[in-house]
Amino acid sequence: MSNTTEKALNLLRYLPRVCISNIRDNPGAHKQARRGRGQHGGDYHGAGNKGAKARQSYTRLGYEMGNNPFYLRFPFEPYYKGHHLKRQYPPVSLLNLQKLIDTNRIDTTKPIDLVAIMNTGLFRLYPDQQHFGFQLTDEGADIFSAKINLEIQWTSEPVIAAIERAGGFVTTAYYDAQSLHAMINTKKFFERGIPIPRRMMPPPDAIEYYSNPANRGYLSDPEKISKERLVLAQKYGYTLPKLDDQILEMLKERKDPRQIFYGLHPGWVVNLTDKVILKPLDEELKEYYAS
Amino acid sequence: MSLRCYFSQLLRSRLSAHSNTYKNSVRHATYKASPFAEDIEPTVKYEVSKNPEEWKYVERALPLTIVPQPIRKESYPSGWKPQTEDVKKLPYLVQRTKNHMIPVYLQISQRGVRRHTFVRKIQGDINLLEQELKEFLQKESFQPIRSQVNELTGIIRINGDHVNAIKYFLEKKNL
Numbered sequence: 001m002s003n004t005t006e007k008a009l010n011l012l013r014y015l016p017r018v019c020i021s022n023i024r025d026n027p028g029a030h031k032q033a034r035r036g037r038g039q040h041g042g043d044y045h046g047a048g049n050k051g052a053k054a055r056q057s058y059t060r061l062g063y064e065m066g067n068n069p070f071y072l073r074f075p076f077e078p079y080y081k082g083h084h085l086k087r088q089y090p091p092v093s094l095l096n097l098q099k100l101i102d103t104n105r106i107d108t109t110k111p112i113d114l115v116a117i118m119n120t121g122l123f124r125l126y127p128d129q130q131h132f133g134f135q136l137t138d139e140g141a142d143i144f145s146a147k148i149n150l151e152i153q154w155t156s157e158p159v160i161a162a163i164e165r166a167g168g169f170v171t172t173a174y175y176d177a178q179s180l181h182a183m184i185n186t187k188k189f190f191e192r193g194i195p196i197p198r199r200m201m202p203p204p205d206a207i208e209y210y211s212n213p214a215n216r217g218y219l220s221d222p223e224k225i226s227k228e229r230l231v232l233a234q235k236y237g238y239t240l241p242k243l244d245d246q247i248l249e250m251l252k253e254r255k256d257p258r259q260i261f262y263g264l265h266p267g268w269v270v271n272l273t274d275k276v277i278l279k280p281l282d283e284e285l286k287e288y289y290a291s
Numbered sequence: 292m293s294l295r296c297y298f299s300q301l302l303r304s305r306l307s308a309h310s311n312t313y314k315n316s317v318r319h320a321t322y323k324a325s326p327f328a329e330d331i332e333p334t335v336k337y338e339v340s341k342n343p344e345e346w347k348y349v350e351r352a353l354p355l356t357i358v359p360q361p362i363r364k365e366s367y368p369s370g371w372k373p374q375t376e377d378v379k380k381l382p383y384l385v386q387r388t389k390n391h392m393i394p395v396y397l398q399i400s401q402r403g404v405r406r407h408t409f410v411r412k413i414q415g416d417i418n419l420l421e422q423e424l425k426e427f428l429q430k431e432s433f434q435p436i437r438s439q440v441n442e443l444t445g446i447i448r449i450n451g452d453h454v455n456a457i458k459y460f461l462e463k464k465n466l
Contacts, residue, residue: 098369102361102368103371119355121354143368144368187353263345263347263348263351264345264348264352272349275346276341277339277340278337282336282337
């Protein structure tokens with residue numbers, strides 16, 4: 001045996017046994033992972049490798065890959081100022097309303113308000129997205145022919161004319177977000193067992209609209225409204241139909257500016273299980289909920 | 292013993308001193324669902340009213356649990372028409388939806404490129420209806436109308452947007 005082999009064997013006798021815990025890879029067996037450039041380390045940004053998914057996958061609207069996108073390029077557009085705070089009134093057309101009446105989804109023998117429209121279950125309203133009720137649009141104004149007592153949040157002149165020509169009444173009324181929450185799902189609201197809130201007055205920029213008799217605002221003088229009815233009839237060239245005594249009481253029914261449900265006063269608690277109404281007796285509360 | 296194990300044991304031994312309060316505390320999902328610490332009597336004076344006249348207003352505010360049946364009238368200004376008795380003579384029937392509307396829908400897919408019209412709730416001779424619809428739609432179309440019949444589910448799928456045309460066709464047949 002050579003000297004070198006003997007030395008190596010001697011060394012092996014002293015060293016610990018070769019096992020999984022004391023061996024390691026040969027030097028250079030492992031490559032360092034390369035450091036890719038870009039947001040996701042030089043990969044395909046979730047689009048996969050080749051094919052339709054890599055090529056026909058569309059980026060989000062307004063995204064221009066590396067560019068500063070157009071919608072962010074200009075820092076100031078004054079006419080958009082406060083657009084996210086403006087009151088929104090999702091549209092309901094007269095045609096929609098006529099269809100609801102034709103299909104018996106809305107009872108015309110009772111005053112129609114936001115609660116009646118929401119109770120059809122065909123419309124959605126989101127007060128947290130600055131929705132403050134519905135606006136009645138003039139689509140189907142020519143065919144509209146129902147005698148109704150309608151309370152809506154926003155309308156235009158032709159719509160008012162169309163309803164009054166048919167022998168109905170319109171009122172525009174404001175509801176704050178908390179009142180709207182109670183009206184959107186009345187069953188859910190009554191089940192909560194909290195008092196019916198009092199309706200807040202409209203904000204300063206809406207007071208003018210809701211106190212204008214030309215808009216049939218709920219804060220305007222009723223005598224001025226009946227005068228405006230005649231003015232509008234002359235303008236649009238129709239005669240106001242004679243009011244039927246049977247439904248006159250229904251047509252004249254109005255809510256108090258602090259009231260949100262017909263016949264139910266703010267401050268009352270409705271108990272649906274026992275079918276009773278709880279009314280506050282406290283003087284302080286009575287004063288708070290008074291009109 | 293690992294360090295984590297040691298810590299958890301230490302924690303357990305420390306907590307054992309307060310084990311009673313630790314075990315008795317119930318975790319409620321929300322603050323509102325948790326019970327009151329003591330029973331709170333209403334401090335506000337109130338009266339209980341059982342007036343049926345007032346309860347009528349509550350019932351008026353509550354939604355109906357079912358979709359009401361339409362009332363038969365001489366004319367419907369909105370253009371909507373109910374299904375008539377004449378449909379019994381036809382070899383097929385397109386049933387109305389629960390909202391009393393004609394079940395014809397438009398499906399848009401592939402980023403607004405592909406438009407398909409679906410006629411649903413078909414009973415009876417579905418192939419005859421498909422033939423008649425094709426003949427009706429072909430008059431206004433340059434290209435041949437492509438369609439698919441699903442007999443099992445009673446659905447006809449037609450290529451293109453023909454919703455208003457099909458509704459007009461079905462209304463003419465009083466369906």
